[in-house]
Amino acid sequence: MKRHYLAAATLALGVMTGHQAAAQACAADVEDAFDLEEAAIAEIYDCISDRMVEAYTTEGNEVAAAYRDWAKTSTRPAVAGAHDNRLLFTFANDIAAEQYLKYAEDGVVMPAGSVLAKESITISTKNKEARVGPLFIMTKGEAGSAPETADWVYSAVQPNGKPMRIKQSFCHDCHVSWESRDMLGYPLEEVRLSN
Numbered sequence: 767m768k769r770h771y772l773a774a775a776t777l778a779l780g781v782m783t784g785h786q787a788a789a790q791a792c793a794a795d796v797e798d799a800f801d802l803e804e805a806a807i808a809e810i811y812d813c814i815s816d817r818m819v820e821a822y823t824t825e826g827n828e829v830a831a832a833y834r835d836w837a838k839t840s841t842r843p844a845v846a847g848a849h850d851n852r853l854l855f856t857f858a859n860d861i862a863a864e865q866y867l868k869y870a871e872d873g874v875v876m877p878a879g880s881v882l883a884k885e886s887i888t889i890s891t892k893n894k895e896a897r898v899g900p901l902f903i904m905t906k907g908e909a910g911s912a913p914e915t916a917d918w919v920y921s922a923v924q925p926n927g928k929p930m931r932i933k934q935s936f937c938h939d940c941h942v943s944w945e946s947r948d949m950l951g952y953p954l955e956e957v958r959l960s961n
């Protein structure tokens with residue numbers, strides 16, 4: 767009896783997540799994410815843009831509810847390679863924008879309270895579709911608040927709206943390669959928007 771119930775519950779859950787995933791998918795007919803042309807990216811973003819916010823805000827995440835009103839840092843989403851070849855699009859809050867949009871190379875110190883939120887779109891070359899990927903977030907704390915990560919706190923929201931479990935060191939070990947830029951990777955040069 768109990769097992770039966772469990773199986774039914776699992777099935778219902780499976781159907782629900784399958785449905786959710788389908789609702790978040792858009793066509794992306796490409797062999798390799800790096801081959802996506804500007805027009806194809808525009809088409810994907812047109813299709814998926816509203817679904818992203820819907821997905822990230824499912825559980826009431828505050829950054830998810832706010833970031834679309836922040837400063838865009840690039841002209842469009844682009845594939846940089848890092849973050850699993852996803853299409854990436856970063857937004858900077860009011861505190862972060864002025865300094866971030868300079869894309870300075872040296873001596874960068876982002877003010878406490880800076881938040882960068884980066885949307886991502888996963889391209890499945892197998893299923894020929896684009897799906898909502900995680901929303902990646904970096905938040906700068908007061909000096910001394912997180913000495914091991916240069917006062918940055920890394921976090922991410924999954925496409926189901928729930929916080930992703932991450933290790934600070936996983937994110938920071940890569941971002942630390944931009945130490946002189948206060949750990950910032952910056953968008954690809956050809957899509958950067960500046961002040």
Ligand code: HEC
Pocket residue numbers: 844846848849854855856882883884902903904920921922932936937938940941949950951952953954
């Ligand atoms: C293997 C290297 C690597 C790892 C690991 C990594 N990132 Fe990034 N990250 C990058 C690169 C490269 C960029 C800039 C590329 C772009 O956004 O177009 C970036 C950009 C970002 C940005 C936009 C701000 C900026 O740096 O310009 C955020 C926010 C971010 N990453 C969060 C995270 C979080 C959270 C994690 C851990 C879950 C993480 N990253 C793990 C390489 C990495």
